[in-house]
Amino acid sequence: MGGKRRIGVLALQGAFLEHQQVLARLGCEAVRTRSADDLERIDALILPGGESTTIGRLLVDFRLGDLVREKARAGMPVFGTCAGMILLAKEIIDSGQYRLGLMDMAVRRNAFGRQVESFEADLSLRGIPRLVHGVFIRAPYAERIWGEAELLAELDGKIVAVKQHKLLAVAFHPELTNDLSVHEFFLSMI
Amino acid sequence: MSEKREIGGNGMAEKGTFAVKKGLAQMLKGGVIMDVTTPEQAKIAEEAGACAVMALERVPADIRAAGGVARMADPTVILKIMESVTIPVMAKCRIGHFVEAQILQELGIDYIDESEVLTPADEKFHVDKTLFRVPFVCGARNLGEALRRIGEGAAMIRTKGEPGTGNVVEAVRHMRQVAGEIRWLASLPKDELMTAAKELQAPYELVVEVAETGKLPVVNFAAGGIATPADAALMMQLGADGNFVGSGIFKSKDPLRRARAIVAATTYFDDPKVLAEVSRDLGEAMPGIDIKTLVPTERMQDRGW
Numbered sequence: 001m002g003g004k005r006r007i008g009v010l011a012l013q014g015a016f017l018e019h020q021q022v023l024a025r026l027g028c029e030a031v032r033t034r035s036a037d038d039l040e041r042i043d044a045l046i047l048p049g050g051e052s053t054t055i056g057r058l059l060v061d062f063r064l065g066d067l068v069r070e071k072a073r074a075g076m077p078v079f080g081t082c083a084g085m086i087l088l089a090k091e092i093i094d095s096g097q098y099r100l101g102l103m104d105m106a107v108r109r110n111a112f113g114r115q116v117e118s119f120e121a122d123l124s125l126r127g128i129p130r131l132v133h134g135v136f137i138r139a140p141y142a143e144r145i146w147g148e149a150e151l152l153a154e155l156d157g158k159i160v161a162v163k164q165h166k167l168l169a170v171a172f173h174p175e176l177t178n179d180l181s182v183h184e185f186f187l188s189m190i
Numbered sequence: 191m192s193e194k195r196e197i198g199g200n201g202m203a204e205k206g207t208f209a210v211k212k213g214l215a216q217m218l219k220g221g222v223i224m225d226v227t228t229p230e231q232a233k234i235a236e237e238a239g240a241c242a243v244m245a246l247e248r249v250p251a252d253i254r255a256a257g258g259v260a261r262m263a264d265p266t267v268i269l270k271i272m273e274s275v276t277i278p279v280m281a282k283c284r285i286g287h288f289v290e291a292q293i294l295q296e297l298g299i300d301y302i303d304e305s306e307v308l309t310p311a312d313e314k315f316h317v318d319k320t321l322f323r324v325p326f327v328c329g330a331r332n333l334g335e336a337l338r339r340i341g342e343g344a345a346m347i348r349t350k351g352e353p354g355t356g357n358v359v360e361a362v363r364h365m366r367q368v369a370g371e372i373r374w375l376a377s378l379p380k381d382e383l384m385t386a387a388k389e390l391q392a393p394y395e396l397v398v399e400v401a402e403t404g405k406l407p408v409v410n411f412a413a414g415g416i417a418t419p420a421d422a423a424l425m426m427q428l429g430a431d432g433n434f435v436g437s438g439i440f441k442s443k444d445p446l447r448r449a450r451a452i453v454a455a456t457t458y459f460d461d462p463k464v465l466a467e468v469s470r471d472l473g474e475a476m477p478g479i480d481i482k483t484l485v486p487t488e489r490m491q492d493r494g495w
Contacts, residue, residue: 012457013220013241034457049217050241051277057239058457061450082217095276109276115300116323118210121203137213138278138300156203176213 005190008033008042010068012058014050014083018175022183039067044077044190047084049137049173052109055083056098069100077166078102079186085162085169086140093143103164104147111141111158111171125153125161125170125182133179134160134172141171166190191321206323211345214278214301214325215409218242218346218432222422222453223411225249225436227267229274235439238449242278242300244434245271250307250354251437251476254488260308262290265297272298280327285494286312288321295324301346302326304339306493307353307436316494319343329413331364331491333371337392337400338495340408347406349430350491351414354437356478358421360491361414365428368410375401414491417442417475419455419468426459443473 004027009019011032020030023046031042039045045068047055059065072078080088087099091106112119115138122131134155142159145151153161153170160171166189174182192206221241226232227249235243247263248256262283272279278300283290285304290311294302304317306329319326320343329350330336336347349368351361371390378386378401387397399407412425413434422433433456435449442448451468458464486492 011220013239015216015219017219018216050219051217051221053236053277054221054239054241054453057237057450057453061239061454114298115210115214115278115325116295116298117205118214119203119205120207120209135209135213137210137217173213176209176216 004029005044005187006031006042007187008038008045010034010045010047010055010084012050012062013054014048015173015175016048016050019046019048019081022175022180026180026183026187028187034062034064036064036067039064039071042076044079044186045071046186047078047080047087048175049082049084052083052086053097055087059087060098065098065100069102072100072102072167075166077168077186077190079168081170081173081175082137082139085142085171088167088169089142103162103167103169104149105142105145105159105162105169107140107142109140110138112136112139114138121155123153123155123160125185127152128181128185130181132174132181133177134174135176136160136172139171142169163189191323193323208345211325212408215327215346218278218411219409220457221432222449222456223280223432223434224439224449225434226271226440229270231440231445232271232275232279234446235449236275236277238446239453240277240449241432242280243271243275244280244282244303244436245299246282249437249440250490251356251441252354253307254354254490262287262294262308265293268294268297268299282308283317284308285310286315286317288317291317291322291326295322299324304328304344306350306490310493316342327411329491329494330368332367333375333400334390334392335495336368336406336410337390337396340396340406341393344408346409346411348411348413348434351412351416352481352484353414353490355415355481356417356438356441356476357481358415358417358424359481361412361416361425362428364414365412365425365430368406369429372400372404372406376404416452417478418472419451419465422452422455423459423465426456432456438476441476448472448475
């Protein structure tokens with residue numbers, strides 16, 4: 001791979017600009033991704049936070065979901081935060097909503113409660129030497145993981161970060177802080 | 191007001207911080223927040239791809255038609271809507287009515303809109319939003335008004351527009367006004383910012399922040415009169431972070447179809463090909479009102495300061 005790495009950020013709905021800003025700070029070329037052509041131009045993809053049902057609706061309507069799934073299965077690294085974690089899960093508890101279904105985990109939506117329960121906390125994440133600051137907004141967690149999925153972080157006994165080969169999912173929002181370590185960790189997986 | 195508690199292993203979790211209040215608004219960006227009055231409408235909105243819904247007893251067009259005093263919705267209506275969808279649910283309290291806000295927080299609503307659509311409870315003071323763990327969104331016609339609301343603790347701003355009219359002209363005016371004033375502030379040397387704060391009637395620290403960053407410190411949505419996919423895309427091209435659509439969806443002929451089209455237009459706001467496609471065959475839009483025909487007391491945007 002010559003030159004800057006081109007990292008796509010799925011730009012259908014949610015906090016995609018924040019991810020693009022973090023990527024720029026890390027010296028990557030951040031690519032606003034919302035078409036089949038955009039997907040052809042990138043080395044890896046970030047699925048941002050937002051509403052998973054909204055992003056799912058648009059992935060279906062604009063026929064991008066199958067393309068993302070194919071590319072991920074062919075080895076494209078994908079990093080999902082919050083709604084992105086939900087979209088990556090094979091199972092979404094109590095929901096038949098659209099998902100990419102790439103990771104061996106069962107995710108519960110809004111698992112910590114509604115907005116008044118949203119919180120910030122420090123946590124340790126395997127592979128990152130210092131504490132990571134997590135902003136959890138109506139956040140999900142994984143109730144179960146199996147198969148190839150690997151537990152990276154727990155908070156209060158809940159699974160909040162999971163890795164599976166070149167796929168990474170976290171329940172919180174590293175893009176809302178000045179802590180670049182989780183993005184650096186993802187870039188090291190590429 | 192934030193609240194700390196201990197959690198297993200790693201120390202403390204802090205709830206209700208400004209970062210999590212503002213953070214939810216950041217997650218709503220690029221999305222459409224739709225007014226709904228029943229669980230059935232809420233489900234249609236969710237199915238169409240709304241990123242949140244606003245639970246109301248009546249949409250603004252009906253509030254406008256009914257006249258009288260418009261208040262916070264009955265908690266039963268709000269709770270039923272909260273139970274029917276998984277996306278965030280917002281609700282409105284009257285300007286200055288901090289007890290309605292306390293009730294909404296107790297219900298577990300995700301965002302409170304201190305809204306000029308309802309009849310103000312206080313003509314001088316807005317709610318002190320820093321006292322709440324639930325975040326607030328407030329309307330603004332200009333930069334000074336936006337910064338005063340942020341100064342009171344609002345974690346999200348929207349244009350006021352003129353609600354319930356199906357006429358986007360006032361939302362355009364307010365979005366351009368805020369953007370223009372931000373450009374003006376950003377052009378000033380530091381020693382002129384105190385006078386700028388005086389002219390804007392805005393907190394000095396926030397004026398300095400906007401002058402340095404060239405943008406509002408919180409997310410800024412468009413609201414008030416958006417009725418078509420083209421309206422939604424127009425507001426996005428003018429710099430809105432997302433759209434509130436009030437009466438525009440459920441006062442139209444085919445709400446699901448129109449809602450999906452407005453969602454798509456908000457995402458692909460700068461792609462005329464998509465906009466042309468989703469604007470087709472939507473059925474009739476809501477009937478519109480020329481703002482010039484409103485008498486001063488009918489103008490909702492003049493409520494609050």
